Amino acid sequence: MAIARQRQRNSESFKKGRTSQPVSVEWDAKTKLGRMVKGKKITNMHDALKSGLPLREPEIVDSLLPEIDDEVIDVNMVQRMTDSGRRVKFVITVAVGNKDGYVGLGQAKGKEVGSSIRKAIDNAKLNIIEIRRGCGSWECGCRQPHTVPYAIKGKSGSIVIIFKPAPHGIGLATGDVAKKILTLAGIKDCWAFTKGKTKTTVNYAKAVFNALKQNSEMRIMKNEIAKVGIVSGSIGIVKEEIKEEEIKVKEKE
Numbered sequence: 001m002a003i004a005r006q007r008q009r010n011s012e013s014f015k016k017g018r019t020s021q022p023v024s025v026e027w028d029a030k031t032k033l034g035r036m037v038k039g040k041k042i043t044n045m046h047d048a049l050k051s052g053l054p055l056r057e058p059e060i061v062d063s064l065l066p067e068i069d070d071e072v073i074d075v076n077m078v079q080r081m082t083d084s085g086r087r088v089k090f091v092i093t094v095a096v097g098n099k100d101g102y103v104g105l106g107q108a109k110g111k112e113v114g115s116s117i118r119k120a121i122d123n124a125k126l127n128i129i130e131i132r133r134g135c136g137s138w139e140c141g142c143r144q145p146h147t148v149p150y151a152i153k154g155k156s157g158s159i160v161i162i163f164k165p166a167p168h169g170i171g172l173a174t175g176d177v178a179k180k181i182l183t184l185a186g187i188k189d190c191w192a193f194t195k196g197k198t199k200t201t202v203n204y205a206k207a208v209f210n211a212l213k214q215n216s217e218m219r220i221m222k223n224e225i226a227k228v229g230i231v232s233g234s235i236g237i238v239k240e241e242i243k244e245e246e247i248k249v250k251e252k253e
């Protein structure tokens with residue numbers, strides 16, 4: 001039933017020029033995972049991440065998550081005096097996400113803003129993770145994946161951030177940087193509690209990302225999945241543990 005609905009949605013969005021299906025991205029695949037994605041042996045992000053193969057080509061993300069969006073989180077100008085004069089470098093921090101269960105954070109350095117942003121976007125894609133959503137809010141209990149499934153904690157530098165499930169309609173009761181990253185991840189409602197120097201944007205962003213990473217790695221019980229309505233990754237893509245074995249088989253072919 002869910003698959004049928006997803007297929008229908010895909011064909012509809014395809015007509016509008018947008019698609020959730022993997023698109024053909026032309027590139028010279030150099031890694032095993034890259035070749036598997038290009039050869040359509042792996043057709044969704046979940047399988048790509050669960051394959052255990054290193055993700056070293058941003059084009060993999062481009063073809064599996066064509067709707068991916070990016071947002072510049074921080075531009076930091078670093079000046080240095082040398083014998084030949086003043087040297088300027090930029091450190092760029094970027095977040096990427098498909099607004100439906102996948103999010104990444106990346107950084108890059110360079111002399112020009114434009115090319116550094118592009119490099120940071122690529123790095124964010126290589127750091128992409130699958131997050132869990134659900135309705136962990138006892139006040140809500142709708143079992144829809146609109147918030148975090150349970151309280152999660154992330155740290156970076158002096159910053160500690162805790163996200164807690166919030167009921168429908170609360171929105172993102174967080175700082176601006178967290179709002180950008182959670183939006184890209186596809187979380188709609190959330191409470192945030194922070195400690196430390198939240199003005200240091202980059203550490204704050206890293207703490208947010210680390211919290212989401214913890215959320216994806218935490219062990220959960222099967223009964224919790226049903227109770228809280230936990231979804232890992234994109235809504236509508238059917239995922240079962242058996243699939244992991246399937247991928248291993250495909251790999252051998």
Ligand SMILES: [Zn+2]
Nearest residue numbers: 135140141142
């Ligand atoms: Zn709810």
